[in-house]
Amino acid sequence: MSGEKGRSRILQTTKKIGELILEYFAKASEAKAQGKPVAWITVFTPVELLRALDIYPVAPEHFSAMCSARGFILDFLEESERKGYSQNLCSYSRCTLGYALSGMSGLMPPPDLLVTFRNSCDVYVKWWQSLQMHLGTPLFIGEAPYVLAAEDLDNYVLDYVVKQLESLIRLAEEKFGLKYDEEKLVEAVKLSDKASELWLETLKLRRCKPCPLGGRDSASDIFPLVVMQGTMEAVQFYEELLEEVKEKASRGEGVIENEKYRLLFDGIWLWYAFDLIKYFEDKGAVFVYEPYSEAWACRLDASKPLESVARKVLSMGLNVDIDLRIERFLKSIKEFNINGAVLFSNRSCKTWSAPQLITAEAISGEFNVPYLLFEADMADPRQYSEAQIKNRIDAFLEVLGES
Amino acid sequence: MEIPINISNLCENQVKQLNKYKDSGVKVLGYTCSYVPEELIISAELQPYRISNIGANTSTLTPSFICPFASATLENILKLEEFFSGFVLAHTCDPMWRLYDIVKKKTKKPVFLLRVPHNTEDPSSLDFFRMELSRFKKFLAENFGAKVDRDGLSDAIKLCNENRSLLKEVYMLNSGGKYSVDASDRFKLVLASMWMPKKECNAQIKALSLKRSSNKTGDVRLHINGTTVYDLNLIKTIEDSGGFVASDDLCTGSRYFWSNVEESQDLISALAYRYLKRTPCPSHGPLQQRLEYIDFMVKEFKARGVITFAERFCDPILYDSVHVKDAFAKEGIPTMLVDYENPAQEIGRIKTRIEAFIESIGG
Numbered sequence: 168m169s170g171e172k173g174r175s176r177i178l179q180t181t182k183k184i185g186e187l188i189l190e191y192f193a194k195a196s197e198a199k200a201q202g203k204p205v206a207w208i209t210v211f212t213p214v215e216l217l218r219a220l221d222i223y224p225v226a227p228e229h230f231s232a233m234c235s236a237r238g239f240i241l242d243f244l245e246e247s248e249r250k251g252y253s254q255n256l257c258s259y260s261r262c263t264l265g266y267a268l269s270g271m272s273g274l275m276p277p278p279d280l281l282v283t284f285r286n287s288c289d290v291y292v293k294w295w296q297s298l299q300m301h302l303g304t305p306l307f308i309g310e311a312p313y314v315l316a317a318e319d320l321d322n323y324v325l326d327y328v329v330k331q332l333e334s335l336i337r338l339a340e341e342k343f344g345l346k347y348d349e350e351k352l353v354e355a356v357k358l359s360d361k362a363s364e365l366w367l368e369t370l371k372l373r374r375c376k377p378c379p380l381g382g383r384d385s386a387s388d389i390f391p392l393v394v395m396q397g398t399m400e401a402v403q404f405y406e407e408l409l410e411e412v413k414e415k416a417s418r419g420e421g422v423i424e425n426e427k428y429r430l431l432f433d434g435i436w437l438w439y440a441f442d443l444i445k446y447f448e449d450k451g452a453v454f455v456y457e458p459y460s461e462a463w464a465c466r467l468d469a470s471k472p473l474e475s476v477a478r479k480v481l482s483m484g485l486n487v488d489i490d491l492r493i494e495r496f497l498k499s500i501k502e503f504n505i506n507g508a509v510l511f512s513n514r515s516c517k518t519w520s521a522p523q524l525i526t527a528e529a530i531s532g533e534f535n536v537p538y539l540l541f542e543a544d545m546a547d548p549r550q551y552s553e554a555q556i557k558n559r560i561d562a563f564l565e566v567l568g569e570s
Numbered sequence: 571m572e573i574p575i576n577i578s579n580l581c582e583n584q585v586k587q588l589n590k591y592k593d594s595g596v597k598v599l600g601y602t603c604s605y606v607p608e609e610l611i612i613s614a615e616l617q618p619y620r621i622s623n624i625g626a627n628t629s630t631l632t633p634s635f636i637c638p639f640a641s642a643t644l645e646n647i648l649k650l651e652e653f654f655s656g657f658v659l660a661h662t663c664d665p666m667w668r669l670y671d672i673v674k675k676k677t678k679k680p681v682f683l684l685r686v687p688h689n690t691e692d693p694s695s696l697d698f699f700r701m702e703l704s705r706f707k708k709f710l711a712e713n714f715g716a717k718v719d720r721d722g723l724s725d726a727i728k729l730c731n732e733n734r735s736l737l738k739e740v741y742m743l744n745s746g747g748k749y750s751v752d753a754s755d756r757f758k759l760v761l762a763s764m765w766m767p768k769k770e771c772n773a774q775i776k777a778l779s780l781k782r783s784s785n786k787t788g789d790v791r792l793h794i795n796g797t798t799v800y801d802l803n804l805i806k807t808i809e810d811s812g813g814f815v816a817s818d819d820l821c822t823g824s825r826y827f828w829s830n831v832e833e834s835q836d837l838i839s840a841l842a843y844r845y846l847k848r849t850p851c852p853s854h855g856p857l858q859q860r861l862e863y864i865d866f867m868v869k870e871f872k873a874r875g876v877i878t879f880a881e882r883f884c885d886p887i888l889y890d891s892v893h894v895k896d897a898f899a900k901e902g903i904p905t906m907l908v909d910y911e912n913p914a915q916e917i918g919r920i921k922t923r924i925e926a927f928i929e930s931i932g933g
Contacts, residue, residue, distance in 0.1 A: 251892040253909075255635065255883050285688050289664045289853060292688045293889035296857040300893050310695065312685040313661055313670075323701040330694035489671035514635045517885070521636050521668035525675050542633065 176422055176448060177383050178415075180408040184387045187404065188233060191225075191395060192274040198223040204279035204343050207263075207298065209291045210393050211483045212284050212309075213476045215359050215467075216332060218397045219352035220339045222280065226394045227263035230275045234262055235438035235546035243269065244547060252297075257515040258547035260294040267301050278304050280342070282335065286311035287484035288518040305342050307335050311480045314487045320478055328477040352472045355397030363464040365405035366392060370464075372412050373455045374503050377421020378429065379412050382444045382454030384422075386436040392463035427451030428567050429504055431496075431536075433526065434511030434519060435459055439548040446557060447509075450564050456503045458495065485518055493529045500534050507567045508538040513545050537570060539563035571740070573755050574774050577762040581802065584624060587765055588653040591617055597714065598653060602643055602669070603660035604821040604851070605686045607841045609831065610706055612726040612768060614716030616655065620764035621646050622800040627912075631672055632665070638911045639798065639881040640665035647673055656680035656713060658706070663853040663886050680713040682706060690846050690855040700842040707838070720837060727831045727841070729768045734827035736775040737763060741824060744816055747872040749786050753815030754805050760826050761800070789814040790928045793868050795894055796879035797852060797887055798822045801913045804879060804920070811925045817871035819864055820879075825849045852886035860890065861897045868903060875931045877924070880909040904931055 199205045206217055208224045217224045234240040235258075243265030248254060250268055252261050271277045281304050283295040292308055299306040309331040312324050319325070336347045366388075373380050380388075388408060391401035430447065432454045437443060444454065465479040485492070499505065508530050512520045523540065530536050541559055544550045580587050591598050599616045601608075611618040623642035626649060628634075632641045640663075647657060647669075656679045661667045670683040685702055687695035710716040737759055743750035763771050792813050798821045799805065808815055818824055831844040850860050868876065876898055880887045888909075895905045906927045910916045 251895060251907075253888045256885060256888055260889075289662075289667065289688065290885050292853070293886055297889050297892065300857065300896075308689040310687040310689050310692075310698075312687070312698070313667065313683065315683065323698060327694055327698040330697075331689075331692055334692050334694070489675065512633050514633075517633075517636055517883070518664040518668060520633050521665055522671040523633070524631055525672055542635075 176381060176445070177387070178380065178408070178411055180404070180411050181384045181387050183404070183407075184390055187395075187400070188229075188390060189274070192230075195223050195225050196276045199276045199279075204339075204345070205276050206280040206282050207275075207278035208394075209283040209295070211286045211311075211480060211486075212282050213332065213480055214394060215352060215355040215397045215476050216335065216473075217282070218355040219348050220336065220345050221348075221351075222339060222343075222345070224282075224394055225275050225278075227266075227275065228259045229390065229393050230266070231259040231262035231546055232438045233274075235548070236441070238439065240439075240546055240548075244549075254547075255514075257290050257294065258544050259515065260290060260297070262546060264294070264297055264301070267298055278302065280304060280339070281306045282309075283307070284309040284311050284331075284480050286480055286486040288516070290518070305338070307338055309335065309480070311486055314481055314491075316488065320481060324481065325474065325477055328481055329474055332473055332477055332480075349472065352476075353469050356467045356469045356472045356475060358398060358402055359396035359465075360467040360469065362392060362396060362401040362405050363466055365402070365409050366464045367461075367466075369405065369409045369412050370456075370461060372416045375416045375421075376429070376504065377419070377423070377426040378453050378455045379415040379421060381422035381448065382432055382436070382457065383441060385454070385457060385460040386441070386444075389460055389463045422453045423448045423451065425451055426453055428507055428564065429453060429455045431455070431499065431503070431505045431508040431530075432457045432459075432511070433496075433508060433523065434513050435516060435545045437511070437543055437551065438546055440543075440551060440553070443556065443560075446560060447564075450560075452507070452564060452567070454509075456499045456505060458492070458499075489522055489525065493526060496526060496530060497533055500530065500536060506536065506570070507563070508536055509563075510538055510540045511545075512540055512542040514542065514550060515544050515546065537563065537566050571751055571755060571778050571780055573758050574778075577758055577766075577771075577774065580765055581758050581761055584622070584765060585650070585653075588619070588650060591619075592653055597655040599656050599658060600647065600650075600654040601658040601660070602647075603662050603666060603684075604826050605660045605662060605845055605854075606658050606684055607703065607706075607845055608764075608768075609723060609726040609730050609841060610703065610710065610718065611658075612729065613718045613722040614710040614714060615722075616710070616714060616716065617767060618764070619654070621650070621657075622798075624800045631676070635883050637663070637665045637881050637884045639884065640669055644669050644672060648676055651677055651679065654679060656682070658682045658684060660684045660686050662686060662851060663884075680709070682709045686854065687846065688854050690850065696842055696846055699846045700839050703838050703842050723837045724833065727833060727837065729772070731830040733763050733768055733772050733775075734830055736772060737827040740775070740778070740780065741827075743780065745870050747791070749789070749814060752786065752809060753818075754802050754809060757799070757802055757805055757823060760822055764822075764826070786814045790875065790931050791816040791871065791873045792928075793864065793871065793873035793876045794818040794820060794823070794879060795864055795876055795887075795891075796820050797881065797884060799879060803917060804913050807917060807921050808877070808924055808928075811921060811928050813924065813928045816873045817867040819849065819860070819867060821851055824867070825851060852890045857890065857893060861893060864894065865897065865901075868898075874903065875927065876903060876905040877927065878905065878907045880907060882909050882911045
């Protein structure tokens, strides 16, 4: 569906992502072959800590997005549905449950440990419990309470997460005879922080007009921050990316030649429909900000490594109070000079979609920024109506043209 | 056993009860989940009232694919706002958590979110939950001038323990294969316990004549698995189809009253322990523990089949239903998943499925 035509405007550095992904998964299988435990993790799990324990993390969410983008997700979805998992459940979860039920002979090696922190959604808990029921693998479920106010990050809420990280360390030591190495954690924290710093700096350059990095790039370029935090490869990738974007910005070169509209995208991207981004771009609209891209970056403090990782687990993604999220939204509209918002009501991500109308009200109420809200699924292409969505995009861009 | 007329009426028309509170100047705190300790609300001299989805359509503020129960509950919170002094929501599943976001933006009344750890096993979860209950106590003091002292809390615990024990006593009348009390009646008592003043409710349950009231002898005994069932037509449909609801694991059923608070030196710790370690709901605690509880209920109440009631789009129960099916298939006990968006509008379809299920068991 995406095709070469749909990929024509991506950065040179972004083009390396595909290879990086394959390498990352290949190394997971190598690690397993060498007797190193492989953990299946949800994406806002403290990867840095797993590195300090010498556990190799892979993210089934990432695997599912990749299956969707490459067009081979249906077999896995159908496998889980045959088992009885409802089509109304998260498509990432259905994909990985289908993969687990069908023998796990693909890129992602079978897990030795299942680790999740309930932070951005509660589905993680049920999904990981279900995986455990089918695979019988040891399971760790951590809780990162919803951050209601800034002080939560300094009181019993933070203590609670630190204690759970210590429980995870104990579990890994007891189950696999591993030894937690704080020096390794410090090293991973430093590298993770560096990658986040570089990514945030890159994202800032999207304030330039024309915008040098579009939605197609940001959707792919987050990958090293998802599972490769704490590695030198991730840092190198973001150094290269920043360099390229800086140069592009200094040349005054944008994603598209004639940038008419600067858009915010709220949601996870539709992995099977990257061509939609091109559809916007062909009409002069470029995505300059997504809360999703920003969510992966978190500055860490190597002098307090465990606490710093706990803060990251708590404050990532959708786990902060709605007022703080709306504040960030409104700030971005000013900072990035945004004139329209596209909100993706994602059938799979109920935690994101449920309060989306409240966010939309805030955007249109405060800044009179028009918004488009459309419904589909992030990974399951069966619920996607291309013609209908394009029709709505046309109408939305017409409104933007008039405002 | 004959259910008192005021309890039956209450289940038909909740607003009447809310009007009563309003007219008599009783301050009511609305809550949405059985993980919220009513004891703390009562000790703050407020009336706890569990807000249901009854009488409401799904809210236009949520997408169509959000659990219709959560969405209609939101609609009721906003529709019935005038009757409440404030709201307590609990972080159980995604939609209930996000309801807090929406309610907070849509009401001027005080709103509290009780964060309930999903991992109930880690020792640190109990410490955290104790701190959450202390924060709730502070919220009650700050917003309603409530002084929750030890004696008041101890009395409230005794009152709620008495209520739970009474409900369990009635419930156990059907154990071991007995057909004593129709489930519709039992459920009414639970709902009344969440809506009426506790003392009054306890007095009425105590006054019940606990002689056999069901005439269902021989009907197929079933266990109901799910989250909440406020629409008792669902229960009646089973009863009308030749089934007998012998047991359940619902938040509007046995999960509400199964265990009591063990009073100890530190009452907040005692409450934290009871509510975190209670019979888990599908969104909380180890799945294995939940399966064991259902298995225990099926054996204790001699159920021959398990029906899972699932609100469409309810993630926790939809995941669990696969494992419930697997677990009981091993024991040769048939299971069936019945999902719905609005039971009142879908009752014909639901009845057909239930009849076929009961027939297949051999009713």
